[in-house]
Each structure stands twice: as C-alpha cells, then as structure tokens.
Amino acid sequence: MDSVLFLQQLVNGLSLGSMYALIAVGYTMVYGVLRLINFAHGDIMMVGAYIALLLINCLSPFVDASLINDGIGKYILAIFIVALIASMFFSSIVGIIIDKIAYKPLRKAPRISLLITAIGVSFLLQNLFNMIFTSTEQQFPVPPIFEKMITLGKVSMTLGSLLVPLMTVIVMFFVLILLYKSKYGIAIRALAFDIQTVNLMGINANRIIAIVFALGSALAALAGIFWSSNYYSVYPTMGTLVGLKAFAAAVLGGIGSVVGAVLGGLIIGLTEVMVVAFFPDLSGFKDAFAFIFLVFILLFRPTGILGINFEKSRF
Template sequence: MDLLTFFQQIINGISLGSIYALIAIGYTMVYGVLRLINFAHADVMMVAAFAAFYASDVLGLSLAFATLFAVMISIIVGVLTDKIAYKPLRHSPRISLLITAIGVSFFLENIVNVTFGGTPKAFTVPEFFDQVINVKGTTLTPTVIIVPIVTLCLLAVLLFILFKTKYGMAIRALAFDIKTVSLMGIDSNRIIMIVFIIGSALAAVSGIFWAISYPILTPYMGVMIGLKAFAAAVLGGIGSVTGAVLGGFILGFTEVIFVAFFPELGGYKDAIAFIFLIFVLLFKPTGIMGINFEKSRF
C-alpha cells in the first residue's frame, strides 16, 4: 500500500469513526446518568435515517429540511421511550431496564419494518456529496471531510453545555447522585429528558451521515452499528463523552485500515473491531479515558 492510499484510508476511517462516535455519546450519557445500557439508542438512529428518507424521497424536501425532520422525529422517539418504557422502572432492578431496552429496540425495528417494508430502501444522496475532491493525489468526497468536522463541533457544543451551563451542571450532579439531587429540589425526570433529547439528536445526525455515506437503509441496520458504537463507548471509557468520541475514531480507523491491509479478510472486519476491544480492556478495563465514578462524571 502506497502512502497516498494509506492517507486516504485514514480519512475514511476517521469519517466512519465519527459516525460511531456520535452514537457512542448517547450510550455513554444515558449510562452516566441512569447506569442503563440503552440498546434502543442505535434504533433511534435507524428511525432518523428512515425519517430523512421519507422526508426527502417521498415528501420531496431538501436535505436540510429532511435533517430537521429526522432530528425532531428522533427526539420524540427518544423522549417517549424514556417516558413510557424507562421512567416507570426507575427504581426497578437494572436487569428489568436492560430487558426493557432490548424490547424497545425490537419494537422500533418491527414498527419500521411494517411501515416501510423489509425491502432495503435507497436513500437519494444530493449531488454535492457525489463530488470528488483531489488533494495531492488523494481522492476524497465532501462526506469524509464534513462528517469529522461536524462531529468535533457537536462535541465542543456538548462539552460547553455540560461544563458551562446550569443544565449541564444538573446533568453531572444527577449522574453523581440522583437521590441527593432529587432531595435538593431538582426535577430529575426533566434533566433525564434533556439527556435523552441530546442523545437522540446526536443519533439523528449520525443516521443522516450514515444514509449519505452508505445509502441503503434497512430496519435492522442499527443492530451492528449499535454494537460497534457501544464497543466504542466502552473502549473510550464508558461515562466519558470525550472517551466515547475517541473510541469511535479508533474503532472506525481500525476497521477501515484492517480491510485496506488485508482485503481478503474483509469479511472478518466486524470481528476484528471487537477483538481489538477485548485486548484493550484486558490492559485497561475502564477504557482508555475511563473515569472514577466516585469523583467525577463525563
């Protein structure tokens, strides 16, 4: 592999990792607050992709309006999921919440399957994203440039919210001790709703990016994507927002580079991602940026 091809694969890996990172943030924030692995989170991303497909290909809206529509639908789905499925089980054993999350995941997959059918849908990508950009012999598309930039910008906004606003302070306090925060007069359910709004919005953006990068949509597309994003969150350090982004970048980079170096083993790329995760956790069980939950959050 020559240097130009290697550089191009690095860019592709960072772009793929950015999508994983946006989904991983949702996993790590919900876990940080509720100690819940929200397995339905990746299916919210899938719902966003189908919502954008419906808005653009059926209603004929532009990509910008389709994105806004998908974000609104995802936020509604995320908030309703918390209100209907998770809120009644706040004080139940965590295994009950985990099983409920899996049930919500199956429900979203099947309702989309019934609504849109099981046949894969082709997402119409705007011509702008089909352009080819040549940079010193390296062939790039606007997608691989825009996705990492947007991801880093959203990370900066999220960190500002978490550490510079009163709602961010409430989220971090709630993650530290939900019972004490409730006794201090803070509406914990409202703060949890904000967490789901943020996570669902980020999942929607990742769904749009995925639809543009890989424009074939299926109701079960979120299964493997979600597992990899969860692996990214664990790899970076579950409970750390920056760790989730770092884990997403590393996982996407590893996946793309492995296929580039060993194309004959491309069918094993999904397994390689999890094998890499296992080896990292053997030496650092809390993840690369794992935090001490007794002292800090996010």
C-alpha cells in the first residue's frame, strides 16, 4: 500500500471511528452512573436519524429553488442544521422517557433485569419504527457543502468526513468541561459513587440521571445524523450493529472513561477500515475483526486501555 492510499484510508477510519466514539460516550456515561449497559442506545441513534429526516422533508418544500437560485445550498444547509438541533433535542426527550418508563422502576432490581429490559427496549424501538416507516431504506438528504471535495496534498476527502472528527473532539471537551467544571458535573460524578448518599445530601438523583440519559441520547442522535449523511440512508435496524461496535469501543477504551470511549471508537473505526484496505479478500469479515481486536486487547488489559478503578474515580 502506498502512502497516499494509506493516508486516504486513515482519514476514512478517523471519520468512521468518530461516529462510533460519539455513541460510545453515551454508553460510558450511563454505565458510569448506573452500571447499566444500555443496549437501546444504538437505536436512539436510529431515532435521531429518522427525526432529522422527517424534519428535513417537512421543511424542504418551503425552499423555492426558482426564487433562491444559486443560494439554495445555503438554505438546505440551514434546514439541515435546524433538523440536527431539533433531532438532538427530541432524542434527549426520548432518552428521558425510556429511563422513566423502563429503567427507573428497576433501580433496585438485579443488574440482569436492567440488561434484559434494555434489550427489550431496543427491540421495541426497532419494531415500532419498522411498523411506522417499513423496513425499506430511505434516502437521507445531504447538504451539497458536505459533498464538497477537499484536497490536502494527494489526499482527497469530503468536507463531511472532516466535520465528524472535528465535532467529536468538540463534544469530548464539552462533556469533560461539563463533568469537571459545572455543578451538574459534580453531581453526576458524586452520583456515580453512591446514589443513596447523593439523595441524603438533598440532590435529586433521578433528575441527574435524566440529564445523563438526555446527554447520551443527544450524542447518539448526532452520530446517527452524521452516519446517515455519510451513507445516505436510514432504516429501522441501522443502529443495531453500529451500537454493538460503539459498545465494543467503550469497553476497549475503558468503559467509564469519556476519553477512553473516544479513543476506543477511533481504534475500532481505524481497524475496520485498515483491514479492508490491507486485506481486500477479508472485507466480508471486517465487522468480525473489530471484535477480535477487542478480545485481543482485553486479554492484556481487562479494564480497557484507559480503564478506571471505580473505587477511586469516575469518568
């Protein structure tokens, strides 16, 4: 493989890994607070993509191409941004509702009950959206500016593929600032140590947990929109395999660590892309290689690359 092709695949791997990372941060936040592996988290990504698709389709008829002429691209981008923000907001509400209905009644139940409930919520969301939208893939409209080609040396990439890693870095710093520089962040980290003590100190634990679910769901929706923008399609089961890979990324990086979740996502994405680039004949097994790499790392580092000692620290 020559250097140009390697750099090209490196950019593709970073873009893919960044989408995994955005979802993995939500996994690690929820696990850090509740020790809950929220297997419905990948399906929140799908919900966010569908909400954005519906909003774009509803707002697009108001864009009259004959009146706007060359400026239509700016209006489409504006519609996309509005849809993205609204999707993150409504997905946050969906996350809070799922917590209130499915997880809150089981706070004191055995962990296995929460795990089974999470799987049930995942199937519920998939079948609900399959019933409403059918299983047919729907095309996701992408702003023309996202498809603009950028050339750095001999490496070419779309603007959209560059925006995803940039957005992931911004999100990571935002979450870290929230956790370590805000009162809500202090409450989240305290809650991760001991829910009962937090309640005794006058903090509404359920409200803090709702904030964690809202934040994680918003990030999943953001990842779903970027995923749909890069692969141009939306369908009810799109979050299943992606969610599993994001969970693998969170475990690989060290579940409970925000930075670890981002690092794990990037590693999984790079592994998946590089395997296909170096071994084209094994392209059909690219999904398996990501999990094989996870197992290999965990053999030597059971807590993940940046694994956290939950008795001493959080996130």
